[in-house]
Amino acid sequence: MxxxxxxxxxxxxxxxxxxxxxxxxxxxxxxxxxxxxxxxxxxxxxxxxxxxxxxxxxxxxxxxxxxxYTKKENFPDSIELGYPFDGKAKNPYIFPLVAKALENTDLKLVIMGDDKQPAKDGITIKDICQNIDLHQNIQYFDRKKYCNKLHQLTDIRNKLGLRSGFNTIEKLPKVANSQYAITGVFHKPYVKKYVEIFADRYESFALIQGNEGTPELFSKGRIWIMKSNNIEEIIVAPQYYGIHYKKSWEQISLADSLEQLNNPSDEYLKLAKLNAAVYLFIAQKYKTIEDAFDALS
CATH class of the missing domain: 1.20.970.10 (Transferase, Pyrimidine Nucleoside Phosphorylase; Chain C)
Incomplete structure (x- = not known):
């Protein structure tokens, strides 16, 4: 047309x-x-x-x-993490530490990255993956390779400078044919829409009220998970697990983000373990987040 x-x-x-x-x-x-x-x-x-x-x-x-237009591979026993492509601006990433917390399990992490997209001027997944040694149970996919046509739209999108429909659909390309997936969501009204778009592509699909729109839990928040064609809502509070990490409200540099990953505090490591437990629960490895958290202790 x-x-x-x-x-x-x-x-x-x-x-x-x-x-x-x-x-x-x-x-x-x-x-x-x-x-x-x-x-x-x-x-x-x-x-x-x-x-x-x-x-x-x-x-x-x-x-x-x-x-x-997406080149896909098979990466069994994996959970696809749907990060926004405009990055994180105020807090470090935690997925490299989550991977270490999962090293004695059979669950692997799949992440995707590209050059920064609009609208937030944040640190991207690609920035982190280019500057840190990833654990062996993380599979990173660069969009320049797995969907170059979408990568080639970066210049047009940055000139527009605004969020668009791409910011939604690009989060979960199912590039590794993962059985499980989780992505971040800002507002509860979007939960139903995300479920309708993505849920039937996975055996288990969940949304999280994550830090800066990511699938990373830094403070008390909600998880929505599809179960028997119903959306179940779960509230997760790090304090319940004895975790008292304080998230930042200030701009963070790439150097600061890498430093917190290379030399994490005890509270940050506990937070990584909680996120690992959440992922194990979504991947149906444990009946509850508490059971998964206890198993990782």
């Missing part, structure tokens, strides 16, 4: 806008990934799509197009 019809569908205002069908959204995303239309039209669509806003069916169609 003529791409301008898609711009018209999302960019004519509340009275003229309409939702795209699954096939239309898939075709739209294929044209964007191929960059067969001018960058100005791509930016115009992404802005209009965000403001319309996007529907679950549109997200699923766009994700289907991305799947067709």
């Amino acid at each position: 003529d791409f301008f019809k898609y711009i018209h569908a999302v960019g004519t205002g509340p009275k003229g806008n309409r939702d795209l069908s699954f096939q239309e959204s898939k075709d739209m995303m294929q044209q964007i990934l191929d960059q067969s239309v001018p960058s100005e039209q791509i930016a115009a669509f992404l802005l209009g799509w965000r403001l319309k806003p996007e529907t679950t069916e549109e997200f699923r169609g766009a994700l289907s197009a991305c799947d067709a």
Whole structure:
């Protein structure tokens, strides 16, 4: 279809806008990934799509197009961690320490990274992975290799400078065919939408009210997990496990982030163990988070 019809569908205002069908959204995303239309039209669509806003069916169609361009591998017994590609700005990452906490289990971590995307000016997964030795039970995938067409849109997205539908669909590409997945979510109203987009791609799928939108729990928060076609909500408080880590509210540098990973405090190591227990629970290795946490002690 003529791409301008898609711009018209999302960019004519509340009275003229309409939702795209699954096939239309898939075709739209294929044209964007191929960059067969001018960058100005791509930016115009992404802005209009965000403001319309996007529907679950549109997200699923766009994700289907991305799947067709994604080189996938099989990494058994793994949980895919859906991080935002705009990074973390105020706190260090914890996944390298989580991997160490899981070293005597059969659960592996899958993470994905790329150059920084809008809108937060944070430290990215790629920044960390390029500057630290990863534990053997972490599999890092660079998007330049597994989905180069999406990587090639980085310049257009950064020039636009705003969040777009990509920020949602890029989190969980299922690049390693993982059985389990968890990603971060800011607001409870988005839980149902994320479940509708991603849940049927995994044996077990969960969302977490994580630090800076990541699948990392730093303070008291909620976990939503799919069980028997129902969304179960669980509140997790680190204090319950004797953990008193204080998250930062200040900007953090890459050097500071790496320092906290290379020389972690006792509280940070305990927090890593709690996150490891959460992942084991989501991967159905234990019946409760408490059981998993005790097993890691």
